[in-house]
Amino acid sequence: PCKKNLAGEIVLITGSAKGIGRQLALKFASLGTTLVLWDIDEEGNKETRALAQEKGAKRVFAYKCDCSNREEVYEQAEK
Numbered sequence: 001p002c003k004k005n006l007a008g009e010i011v012l013i014t015g016s017a018k019g020i021g022r023q024l025a026l027k028f029a030s031l032g033t034t035l036v037l038w039d040i041d042e043e044g045n046k047e048t049r050a051l052a053q054e055k056g057a058k059r060v061f062a063y064k065c066d067c068s069n070r071e072e073v074y075e076q077a078e079k
Helices: 019-029 042-054 070-078
Strands: 010-014 034-039 060-064
Touching: 010 019, 019 034, 019 042, 034 042, 042 060
Parallel strands: 010 034, 034 060
Antiparallel strands: none
16 A cells, blocks of 8 residues: 555656556556656647546646756657
8 A cells, every 4th residue: 555645746757648657657646646747748648548548637738858968858748
């Protein structure tokens, strides 16, 4: 069981369009967090956002971001 109440916390997940990133997003969605999703796969990221909202996430922000590009990371972080 989770020992810390994460409701209301902001969670940034990179690589959220599929795989482990998507599974993490769905888990955190059910805990009442605000999700910020970054991935270069914009369509997959939109799917993850919709799934997270179905799992109960109130606030989900999905951005296209290539985490290997420093400037793009800083640009998305500003949002």
